[in-house]
Amino acid sequence: MSKDNVKQMFAKMEKDAGFQKKYADLMLAYQREAEKSMAEKLLEFGKISGFEFSKDDLMAARSELMEKVNENKELSDKDLTSVAGGSGITNKEYGATLSACSLGLGCALASVSMEVLRGSGGCGSYLSSTGTADCTE
Amino acid sequence: MYAHQIETEKILAEKLVELGKTSGFEFSKDDQITALN
Numbered sequence: 776m777s778k779d780n781v782k783q784m785f786a787k788m789e790k791d792a793g794f795q796k797k798y799a800d801l802m803l804a805y806q807r808e809a810e811k812s813m814a815e816k817l818l819e820f821g822k823i824s825g826f827e828f829s830k831d832d833l834m835a836a837r838s839e840l841m842e843k844v845n846e847n848k849e850l851s852d853k854d855l856t857s858v859a860g861g862s863g864i865t866n867k868e869y870g871a872t873l874s875a876c877s878l879g880l881g882c883a884l885a886s887v888s889m890e891v892l893r894g895s896g897g898c899g900s901y902l903s904s905t906g907t908a909d910c911t912e
Numbered sequence: 913m914y915a916h917q918i919e920t921e922k923i924l925a926e927k928l929v930e931l932g933k934t935s936g937f938e939f940s941k942d943d944q945i946t947a948l949n
Binding site: 777778780781782784787794797805809812813816 | 943
């Protein structure tokens with residue numbers, strides 16, 4: 776066991792396209808699992824909190840939010856409150872949650888990894904499950 | 913949210929350990945944390 780092996784594995788990804796694909800496939804599978812798990816937890820949380828909704832409702836609400844983000848519209852406090860569930864969640868916390876849900880925790884972790892190992896991580900660039908370097912800062 | 917994050921991070925760490933193992937780079941979850949610090 777060795778931390779050097781961790782670094783060597785990520786170094787291999789920089790040079791080996793096949794290995795990048797393998798990693799991207801793994802991240803995609805992970806992201807799907809994580810999103811499914813999170814949706815189930817949110818449904819359960821909504822149910823016990825008196826806000827019943829389906830997975831489709833959740834996805835529709837998320838799509839609306841992402842459209843706003845993509846249109847570069849600033850989310851109002853009202854938008855955040857209506858989706859985040861009220862006070863107690865700051866914009867920063869909500870942003871982190873939305874980011875983890877929509878972009879994938881894997882991408883976020885990969886970004887951190889590459890920032891440490893290479894000095895620049897962006898949005899995980901090729902390490903993201905989408906395989907793109909598109910960053911929505 | 914926190915429970916979900918802990919759970920998904922654990923899954924991700926396990927997947928990375930598995931990827932390393934099948935690719936000739938054996939390391940533990942602790943090694944991943946050490947490498948990032």
